[in-house]
Amino acid sequence: MTFSGLLLTLNSDDQLAEAALAELARHPAVTLGPRRERWQAVALEVADGADSRAAHDWLLALPGVDYVDVVSVHFEPEPLAAPLAPAHAA
Amino acid sequence: MNLDRRDFLRLSALAAATAMVDRRAEAAPTSPAPAAGIRWQKAPCRFCGTGCHVQVGVQNEKVVAIQGDPEAEVNKGLLCVKGYHVGLALYGQDRLTQPQLRKNGKLTPISWEEAIDVAARRILAAPDKFAIYSSGQSTIPEGYAISKFLRGGLGSNQTEPNARLCMASAVTGFLSTYGVDEPAGCYDDLDHCDVLVLWGNNMAEMHPVLFSRFIDRRSRGEKPLLIELATRRTRTTPFADHFLLFKPQSDLAILNGVAHLLLAWGKHDAAFVEKYCSFRRDTEKPSLAGQPMSFDDYKKALAEYTPARVSELSGVPAEQIELLARLFARRDLRITSTWCMGFNQHTRGTNVNRLCHGLHLLSGHFGRPGDAPTSLTGQPSACGTAREVGTLCHTLPGGRLVENAEHRAETEQIWNVPAGRIAPKPGYHTALMWEKFCTPTDKGGDLRTMFVQATNPGQSLPNLHKLFRAKKGLEDKFLIVSEVYPSATTELADLVLPAALWVEKNGMFGNSERRTQQWFRMVPPPGQARDDAWMILALAHRLLELGHPGMKDRDGRFLFAQKNEAGAEVPVWDWPHYYDLNVDRALFEEYRRFSAYKHKNLAPYDEYVKTRGLRWPVVQQPDGSWRETKFRFAEGDDPFVKKGAGVQFYHSTTKNDRAQIWFAPYEKATEEPDQEFPFWLCTGRVLEHWHTGTMTRRIAPLQGAMPSAYVEMHRDDAAERGLRNGDLVALRTRRGEVRLPLWIDGRGQPPRGSLFVPFFDERLLINELTLGDIDPISKEPDYKKCAATVARVAPNPQP
Ligand code: SF4
Numbered sequence: 001m002t003f004s005g006l007l008l009t010l011n012s013d014d015q016l017a018e019a020a021l022a023e024l025a026r027h028p029a030v031t032l033g034p035r036r037e038r039w040q041a042v043a044l045e046v047a048d049g050a051d052s053r054a055a056h057d058w059l060l061a062l063p064g065v066d067y068v069d070v071v072s073v074h075f076e077p078e079p080l081a082a083p084l085a086p087a088h089a090a
Numbered sequence: 091m092n093l094d095r096r097d098f099l100r101l102s103a104l105a106a107a108t109a110m111v112d113r114r115a116e117a118a119p120t121s122p123a124p125a126a127g128i129r130w131q132k133a134p135c136r137f138c139g140t141g142c143h144v145q146v147g148v149q150n151e152k153v154v155a156i157q158g159d160p161e162a163e164v165n166k167g168l169l170c171v172k173g174y175h176v177g178l179a180l181y182g183q184d185r186l187t188q189p190q191l192r193k194n195g196k197l198t199p200i201s202w203e204e205a206i207d208v209a210a211r212r213i214l215a216a217p218d219k220f221a222i223y224s225s226g227q228s229t230i231p232e233g234y235a236i237s238k239f240l241r242g243g244l245g246s247n248q249t250e251p252n253a254r255l256c257m258a259s260a261v262t263g264f265l266s267t268y269g270v271d272e273p274a275g276c277y278d279d280l281d282h283c284d285v286l287v288l289w290g291n292n293m294a295e296m297h298p299v300l301f302s303r304f305i306d307r308r309s310r311g312e313k314p315l316l317i318e319l320a321t322r323r324t325r326t327t328p329f330a331d332h333f334l335l336f337k338p339q340s341d342l343a344i345l346n347g348v349a350h351l352l353l354a355w356g357k358h359d360a361a362f363v364e365k366y367c368s369f370r371r372d373t374e375k376p377s378l379a380g381q382p383m384s385f386d387d388y389k390k391a392l393a394e395y396t397p398a399r400v401s402e403l404s405g406v407p408a409e410q411i412e413l414l415a416r417l418f419a420r421r422d423l424r425i426t427s428t429w430c431m432g433f434n435q436h437t438r439g440t441n442v443n444r445l446c447h448g449l450h451l452l453s454g455h456f457g458r459p460g461d462a463p464t465s466l467t468g469q470p471s472a473c474g475t476a477r478e479v480g481t482l483c484h485t486l487p488g489g490r491l492v493e494n495a496e497h498r499a500e501t502e503q504i505w506n507v508p509a510g511r512i513a514p515k516p517g518y519h520t521a522l523m524w525e526k527f528c529t530p531t532d533k534g535g536d537l538r539t540m541f542v543q544a545t546n547p548g549q550s551l552p553n554l555h556k557l558f559r560a561k562k563g564l565e566d567k568f569l570i571v572s573e574v575y576p577s578a579t580t581e582l583a584d585l586v587l588p589a590a591l592w593v594e595k596n597g598m599f600g601n602s603e604r605r606t607q608q609w610f611r612m613v614p615p616p617g618q619a620r621d622d623a624w625m626i627l628a629l630a631h632r633l634l635e636l637g638h639p640g641m642k643d644r645d646g647r648f649l650f651a652q653k654n655e656a657g658a659e660v661p662v663w664d665w666p667h668y669y670d671l672n673v674d675r676a677l678f679e680e681y682r683r684f685s686a687y688k689h690k691n692l693a694p695y696d697e698y699v700k701t702r703g704l705r706w707p708v709v710q711q712p713d714g715s716w717r718e719t720k721f722r723f724a725e726g727d728d729p730f731v732k733k734g735a736g737v738q739f740y741h742s743t744t745k746n747d748r749a750q751i752w753f754a755p756y757e758k759a760t761e762e763p764d765q766e767f768p769f770w771l772c773t774g775r776v777l778e779h780w781h782t783g784t785m786t787r788r789i790a791p792l793q794g795a796m797p798s799a800y801v802e803m804h805r806d807d808a809a810e811r812g813l814r815n816g817d818l819v820a821l822r823t824r825r826g827e828v829r830l831p832l833w834i835d836g837r838g839q840p841p842r843g844s845l846f847v848p849f850f851d852e853r854l855l856i857n858e859l860t861l862g863d864i865d866p867i868s869k870e871p872d873y874k875k876c877a878a879t880v881a882r883v884a885p886n887p888q889p
Contacts, residue, residue: 002791003099003100004103005105005106005110006107007107007168009306031100031104033104033111034111035111036111036112036114036115037114037115038309039110039115041107041111042104042107043100043103044103045096066305067302067305067306067309069110070170070174071107071109071168071169071174072106072157
């Protein structure tokens with residue numbers, strides 16, 4: 001599992017921002033924290049890095065979200081999906 | 091994972107995000123959350139040239155947590171996704187932990203004693219055929235040790251940093267415009283500008299924290315304008331107010347077109363130009379100095395760059411060129427330009443840098459906070475180490491030049507080595523250095539032993555077959571590589587030396603905005619891995635033992651002799667004693683003596699210990715404190731500008747305090763698409779990986795997010811060829827072929843007729859295909875454009 005703390009910058013249009021927050025509240029991977037002015041704290045829990053990227057893209061695509069900053073990432077070495085091997089390895 | 095732990099991790103993530111929400115809303119600054127047993131210390135991030143500071147949490151001699159450093163001015167507590175994972179770069183499972191020598195074709199573990207002896211004897215056998223290839227990731231003391239060892243010890247200038255591949259054109263642009271390297275402005279410009287122009291600079295992915303710093307102004311009700319010029323859409327594009335999509339190489343024409351309009355409209359800043367600028371163009375053979383030209387000749391030379399002609403060359407609609415010119419014509423606006431590899435990795439890289447500076451000077455957008463042309467760097471110490479210390483083949487510490495007899499004499503004086511020790515002839519630039527190493531000795535390949543530190547040329551050099559892979563089978567060539575992980579470079583190495591990484595050693599970096607940063611060793615390196623600077627000192631001492639005369643100074647002392655506070659000699663070349671004193675501090679204090687010549691004054695080491703970095707020139711105040719400089723050449727902030735001067739270019743190449751506005755023509759790229767190779771191929775980075783991926787590919791969340799390289803293609807080009815997403819395609823240029831998956835439209839969207847491939851993936855070496863043609867002045871290769879073709883090899887296995 002990957003746990004990230006995110007700082008969302010919400011759109012200045014409050015209706016859009018509220019709609020985005022409602023959508024976020026429905027998402028099982030998202031835990032909403034406090035909002036101050038246009039900044040919203042979010043914790044995101046996803047299965048792996050690929051899901052994390054998809055979730056990040058989804059957040060950015062919400063009309064009520066202007067920007068997503070990653071604030072913290074939980075630190076737990078995960079095994080790599082595939083071993084690394086250089087192009088010319090014998 | 092049990093529920094409690096999961097809740098704990100989720101709540102920790104939320105707490106960190108909440109702290110940042112408070113901070114953004116300008117509540118009290120947040121410090122790293124206290125946690126039992128974790129010791130927090132500051133360090134700059136190991137990855138890019140932005141130079142964010144992190145707080146590193148250490149427990150039981152292991153890095154266990156990372157947070158953005160709220161006290162750091164650069165990043166104000168934020169980091170990008172790479173920065174948050176930087177601690178994991180230390181803990182890949184295949185860390186190199188023991189020296190290895192190739193015996194009968196196989197790398198075999200040996201002792202450090204043998205490794206240093208083998209390397210020293212190779213050097214001793216032919217010192218003039220030995221070269222060091224280091225890095226913009228080498229720390230400042232490491233770079234300084236290399237320079238002193240080679241130039242002051244071996245009397246050789248065969249040293250190059252990999253920064254030749256990324257920053258050399260920025261250097262020549264600054265030098266030929268202002269007479270001194272590095273930006274006048276700093277990141278504060280991003281907070282003050284009304285308009286930010288990104289010249290081929292995908293800031294959202296490459297310098298994400300800087301981008302966030304700028305974009306955040308919008309959420310505070312400010313309306314700074316973002317103009318992006320690029321050859322493909324990127325993650326930056328959705329944030330741009332105006333996106334100018336241009337054909338590769340035509341940035342030269344666009345810059346000339348804007349300058350032409352300013353003059354045609356009479357909207358250039360005549361008073362600024364009259365007072366502070368001269369005009370210049372190249373001689374027939376391009377050079378750093380060029381030749382003077384008159385304002386009238388400059389105007390005439392620009393006359394052909396009408397909006398219609400520029401539009402034809404660049405594909406940018408004339409109205410967009412006019413829009414850009416109208417912005418530069420307004421003195422009430424403050425305009426910051428940034429660029430990075432798009433300008434620099436260019437066969438006319440010096441010229442395109444010059445033109446951008448020229449546009450700012452011509453329009454008077456210079457010298458006020460928010461009004462500055464600023465290059466950004468890719469590596470954490472390309473500025474601090476490669477450019478300031480001077481590990482390029484033609485430079486001496488502190489901006490001095492190898493070819494200048496006075497500079498050599500000053501350097502010899504500080505190093506206390508005999509007069510004449512430093513050779514007057516520059517060494518080979520990077521491309522030539524590797525060509526000489528990879529060419530058989532009897533065919534003119536006169537470099538026999540190379541020592542690579544902190545970089546991965548086996549993946550990052552262009553035209554790899556010629557400049558790296560050709561080493562294979564050349565029996566008398568010997569490649570020494572100091573590395574942290576197996577790489578495309580160690581694969582051909584004859585001797586591999588395991589290196590300490592980042593907070594496993596003391597270090598200092600210099601970031602893109604002239605900020606010198608310091609950190610202390612926090613955890614031990616794994617196994618027998620050791621510091622790069624120690625390797626240089628140990629080699630020098632072994633050479634001394636073997637009788638090399640250059641390893642002694644004029645008084646017969648070892649070149650790197652160090653005494654402790656009690657005045658006793660400390661054998662720092664002997665690893666158990668290396669940390670008996672702070673070698674970084676000693677080397678930096680010596681290097682600092684070089685820094686005033688180009689007004690890049692540095693503070694004492696201990697000042698950097700106290701701060702999150704200081705931007706040079708750093709000058710001592712009457713009260714004993716040390717003051718940094720945000721805006722160079724501007725009266726009021728730069729301590730070296732004369733009172734009443736307003737702006738003063740005190741290192742002017744024409745010795746009259748004037749900067750040079752260059753004219754340079756649009757010229758075609760050296761290789762352009764044709765019938766056989768109908769696509770432009772551009773290469774670069776992605777957000778998740780840093781450079782050749784040696785570190786980030788070992789970090790599971792980053793590797794999982796971006797597991798392999800791909801080729802981006804426009805959907806219509808794919809449809810025309812019957813290609814589908816995920817198909818395995820053969821990408822071919824005149825230099826080779828690489829097979830990789832197709833990503834239709836990719837992250838942004840390349841325009842029709844163009845392809846993009848990231849270079850982080852060592853299994854898919856895209857640099858086997860890149861061009862290797864270089865800028866004639868900076869000698870930096872072009873990685874951004876060559877001609878390519880694509881054909882399907884196999885359909886997507888999971889359609
Ligand atoms: S922007 Fe660069 S320096 Fe900052 S955290 Fe990301 S990789 Fe590190």
